[in-house]
Amino acid sequence: MDNNIIDNVIMEEFYIMDTLLQPNLLQLSKYVINYVNKIGHDVNHLKLQKLIYYLDAWHYVFLNKPLIKQDFEAWMHGPVCRELWDYYKDETILYGTIELKDGIEIKLDVNEEQLEIINDVLDEYGDKTSYYLECLTHKETPWKNARIGYSSSDRCENVISKAIMKEFYESKLYAEK
Secondary structure (H helix, E strand, O other): OOOHHHHHHHHHHHHHOOOOOOOHHHHHHHHHHHHHHOOOOOOOOOHHHHHHHHHHHHHHHHHHHOOOOOEEEEOOOEOOOOHHHHHOOOOOOOOOOOOOOOOOOOOOOHHHHHHHHHHHHHHHHHHOOOOHHHHHHHHHHHHHHHHOOOOOOOOOEEEEEEHHHHHHHHHHHHHHH
C-alpha cells in the first residue's frame, strides 16, 4: 500500500512538471509591463530585465523548472537577457518608460500555478524602482559569482548559472521561515 502512495506522489509530481510551459519571452515581457502598469507603476528597460530575472528565479525555486529557456548575462547594471535587450534596445533607452498600446490584454501560455507565481513575484517586485532592483541583484550571489574577476564598470557577458540562481533563492526562501 505504501508503495502505491509513493508511486502516486511521484506520478503527480511528474505530471505537474510535465505540464509546465515556458512562455514566449516577448509575450512574457509584455505581460510584465501590462501587469506592473495596472498596479500603478512604470516599467523601463532596466526594470523589465530585473523583473524577468526574478520571475525566472522564483519559478525555478517553486516549480523546479526555469520559466524561460533564455539565459541571463552578468552585465554591469545587473542580469540581462540578451534576446530581451535586443528586442527593446531600439524602442527605449535604459531608463525610459516602455509604453504598450492601451487596452491590450496579454495572455500567457502558462498553467494556473505558474500564473499565480508570476503575479506574486510581480506584486513583490513590481513597485520597486529599477535602481533598487539593480542594487538588489548586485548584492546577490548569482550575479556576483558570474562577475568574478570583473570590476563593477567592466563589460561582462558571463552567463549567470540558473542552478546557482535556484540554490541562492531557495536558501533565501528557507532562511525566512
